Amino acid sequence: MSKKVLETQEIGAYYKQVREKRGYTLSDVAMSSSYLDKSQLSRFESGENMLSADRFLAAINGLNMTASEFVALMSIEPSQYCVFNKKIRAYVMVGDIEGLKTLIKPNARLKMEKIFNILAKSAILDISQENLITTAEKKFLEKYLLSIPQWTFFEVKILGRCLEILDDDEIYDLGQDMLASQELSQIIAFNGKIVKKTAINLYVYLIFKDYYIRAERIEKEINKLLTEWDIEEKISLHIFKKFAQYKKEKNSELLKEVQSDIDMLKKLGATGMANRFAMEIEKYC
Numbered sequence: 001m002s003k004k005v006l007e008t009q010e011i012g013a014y015y016k017q018v019r020e021k022r023g024y025t026l027s028d029v030a031m032s033s034s035y036l037d038k039s040q041l042s043r044f045e046s047g048e049n050m051l052s053a054d055r056f057l058a059a060i061n062g063l064n065m066t067a068s069e070f071v072a073l074m075s076i077e078p079s080q081y082c083v084f085n086k087k088i089r090a091y092v093m094v095g096d097i098e099g100l101k102t103l104i105k106p107n108a109r110l111k112m113e114k115i116f117n118i119l120a121k122s123a124i125l126d127i128s129q130e131n132l133i134t135t136a137e138k139k140f141l142e143k144y145l146l147s148i149p150q151w152t153f154f155e156v157k158i159l160g161r162c163l164e165i166l167d168d169d170e171i172y173d174l175g176q177d178m179l180a181s182q183e184l185s186q187i188i189a190f191n192g193k194i195v196k197k198t199a200i201n202l203y204v205y206l207i208f209k210d211y212y213i214r215a216e217r218i219e220k221e222i223n224k225l226l227t228e229w230d231i232e233e234k235i236s237l238h239i240f241k242k243f244a245q246y247k248k249e250k251n252s253e254l255l256k257e258v259q260s261d262i263d264m265l266k267k268l269g270a271t272g273m274a275n276r277f278a279m280e281i282e283k284y285c
Contacts, residue, residue, distance in 0.1 A: 015044065024063055026038045029041055029062035029063065032062035081157070088120060092123050101124065104120050104121065114140055121133050133165050144158075145158065151177075155178075157198070160198035160201050168209055196222065196226065199221065200222060200236050212244060219237065235265070235273070239277055242261070243255075262281075
């Protein structure tokens with residue numbers, strides 16, 4: 001399929017194409033879940049109506065595929081955010097602050113322009129401590145995140161990128177809201193890593209700000225999300241939980257243990273992860 005934004009009719013037609021290639025009938029899929037029926041699926045495939053998120057996921061599961069596998073096979077034009085984020089990442093990787101500044105649009109008026117400006121400035125703040133965020137931009141971001149009707153991948157990414165910008169109380173409340181949202185399971189189905197990473201970033205942020213009780217509450221919610229395969233996330237929790245204990249007790253032996261854990265990651269070849277942990281801890285030691 002050529003790269004383009006898929007309309008409802010095209011999504012249904014594509015689903016039909018995948019279903020037939022995999023040798024499933026409408027009846028096969030309908031019988032796989034109590035959420036589905038044959039006539040409903042038929043109307044979806046013909047473009048007459050769109051399935052709700054939970055039914056769409058059930059329909060994909062009915063093909064014995066994961067949502068990620070189904071989406072990966074679709075040639076969809078990257079979203080505005082994906083294109084912009086790719087540019088940010090390229091500049092961040094080489095520490096190009098001036099390059100990041102070229103992404104900032106003067107006199108931004110549209111909502112997406114304002115959000116992209118904030119993301120670019122947040123990246124600059126993260127790598128250089130140069131704070132270009134205006135009071136008006138901070139208020140706009142707060143209002144936007146507090147007023148969203150439902151959480152999506154986009155809002156999760158924004159929260160994860162803007163922890164240094166928002167007030168501590170708002171960060172905690174938004175994190176709690178995200179983790180308690182009804183949409184969380186649907187977001188995880190497509191972008192589980194992003195949700196878990198954002199939650200862990202929030203956990204680490206709260207530790208660095210000495211909000212230990214809040215951090216413990218977030219940790220409990222994170223543990224509900226993790227599976228045995230989430231090794232990096234579990235390592236993150238292990239190291240920063242120990243670092244939190246060091247901060248509370250001021251026990252130098254605990255800091256040595258943290259450093260030992262980071263050194264072990266380097267020996268195992270996980271140098272990127274180890275360096276990231278070391279940089280974060282160095283900021284606050």
